[in-house]
Amino acid sequence: MTRLPLDDAHGGDRFPGFDVLAQSRRWDAATRAVVEARLAPDTRLRFFSALEAATAGALFDQLLDQHDGVKVPVLELVDDRLARDETDGWRYSTMPKDPDAWRRTLAALDADSIARGGDSFGATGRDAQAAIIQSVQDLGDADWHAMKASQVWSLWTRYACTAFYSHPLAWQEMGFAGPAYPRGYKNLGLDRREAFEVRDHRPTLDPQRDQP
Amino acid sequence: MGASAIGDLIDPGMAEVRERNESAWLLTPRGEVDRSLQERMRRYGDKDEVDVVVVGCGAGGATMLQRLARGGWSTVGFDAGPFWDPELDWVSDEAGSHKLYWTEPRVLGGSDPVPLGSNNSGRGVGGSMVHYAGFVPRLHPSDFATLTNDGVGEDWPIDYDDLKQYYEAIEGELPVAGDDWPWGDPHRYRYRPQPVSGNGEVFLRGALAAGIEARVGPVAIANGRFGHRPHCIYRGFCLQGCKVNAKASPLITHVPDALAHGAEIRADTMVTAVELDERTGRAIGVRYLRDGVEHLQRARVVVVAGYSIETPRLLLNSVSRRFPAGLCNDYDLVGRYLMVQGAPQTAGRFDSEVRMFKAPPPEVSSEEFYETDATKPYKRGFSIQTVSPLPITWAEHVAAQGHWGASLRARMSDYVHWSCLGALCEFLPQPENRVTLADETDSHGLRVARFDYSQCDNDRMLVKAAQEVMERILKAAGADDVMTIQRYAHLVGGARMGADETSGVVDGHCRTFAVPNLYIADGSVLPTQGSANPALTIMSIAARAADRMLATDPTGKRK
């Protein structure tokens, strides 16, 4: 059974033995085709250049804490989306169109990294990357490279989270079984589970309370 | 005797609905969309002058089509999106449902820009109701006179009693399940309330402890079979389109009956302009694009039902010598007074497992705070409902608290312990909250919509008050922690009805003041919105307008 590496202190191993992909034969054909296509997307990138890919890859690794071992292929999933121009159907009037916004913000990350005396963003150290990302978030509604930082943050996290949390391995670490058609759910209510669900083995972990 | 005939005997209400709208019985016996209805569908030529064309086959448009087709009019409906087959086209998956949304480019401005796409705009036969949650409350009688009663908003040219019989009719056709309803005009639902899941249980328990009234429903999901439609399987993907066909959308509640009565539906067909006869000032049909080629379909009457962004955009893009600033825009009202509801979403954390993703997100609601409360500094109010975000939307909620990296993953691993409520705050209509045309064009070369939104002080006060009530309920239920994300829900207005042409684009029967044979029958005609989800009201308004068209138009019935 494949799992994403996740430290116990950060919510790892709460649902021991819970294997989302092992249940895929219970999904309907249309859904299975869509979900399985995400598992191994084309690694030949169509949208990002090599430099952009290095920067975007590092950004996604940071935003989603994916550094070593098995990974959700976020870079490939986002690249595929942008290559197909699959946007959310809107953009802020103060931001460029999504594909341009991606290129511009990635170049801006490289520029910040170099301005801080480092290499391009993807080639600089992890701590330095984290510090740059944090500085963008800290700007809030102020400008960052002539864009509103909060709108840049929205662009980054929207694409990153949509890709990551569309993946069965991400569902697995949250105790979510994914597609539910045609089998549905029969046991509704607090602390009630289906035979295929696994209870949280550390229900009082509460990351919200423990790591304010 | 077949199973559905036995059902009719047991439930006379069902038989009554079947007599006036047979849609649920026109699905296959297994409850699937019957493709043979489309294959056998009547087809008209562009040169045929049909009685009516309807632009958009969503809540308002599909209701119009069904009513007018049944009334004997020759009808053609257009939709920019596909003619869905739920079994093949829809998936039990969040990211994979992207194609259900209107994702053509749109530009957002104002001090409080409102994201569109998945949050509020659908595309394809069935419209936004394909991926709506399924809460179907009525407006309250007070909603029709907020200006007179509260000095805010606008008075409607019609009142609650004008709509009441249509509310009842559509509630029968969807159909609706829920507790007896104590708010607004008290009423009952034909179907008993659905069983509730962990999220609904938290709401009911917290409301009871906090001394707040809450009820189960009202949802457009039958508690039982309805016609050929199967029972809900509680899989929780209502916002991704109901593959089971348990949740109502016009694709299964009105389109089948329309087709059976001779309506044609042209899917994957974008209408680009309403065509005007400059000499008579009447509409002569619509221009539309199919496979990149432009056509003109002639019609005696044109109904526009593209929803609050696309309807104004279509009117503004329909320029002529008579209407240089856009069709029906003599008084600069087209696109204005567009509204969204403030929809803060507050989640609470429990050591128990809530697993809010099980069961339909729409479960329990409260309208206790709907009306103006004289002791409060704001006018009008809000409702509170269960919402149950799936992982991607939940990640948005968690990330909005500022988490990223390891802290985001850690908090996301806690998903099963969270319960989530959402409010609908009655934002007030304001002239500057509007659709205009941006300079940029879409893939068809049509100018795209720009949508500006800014909140007023009353709006902001409502959002704050609603958040406090949701926190109170969750804490009363035992939550040890809460977190809120600011969101918006629903769109209405943009081509509102009014008493005359200086206050509205259409009259109380949805007929435009400027062009006598042009109607607008969708969410854009609402002058105010209350704190109710709008779909039931939109369908009821369309049904009422259709009744009037059939009753007063002597040239109908000539198929």
Ligand SMILES: Cc1cc2nc3c(=O)[nH]c(=O)nc-3n(C[C@H](O)[C@H](O)[C@H](O)COP(=O)(O)OP(=O)(O)OC[C@H]3O[C@@H](n4cnc5c(N)ncnc54)[C@H](O)[C@@H]3O)c2cc1C
């Ligand atoms: C996520 C979500 C949850 C919701 N939850 C609820 C809820 O719980 N309860 C509720 O009451 N409401 C809910 N709603 C809102 C509800 O779905 C809408 O208010 C309602 O469907 C609007 O009806 P309409 O007829 O105005 O437009 P729509 O139903 O959107 O139909 C418009 C149709 O017109 C088509 N169209 C537009 N322009 C053109 C053109 N130029 N040519 C051809 N076709 C065109 C579109 O493709 C679309 O199919 C929700 C919506 C969303 C997205």
Ligand code: SF4
């Ligand atoms: S929960 Fe019920 S109504 Fe909602 S999508 Fe599933 S089967 Fe349909």
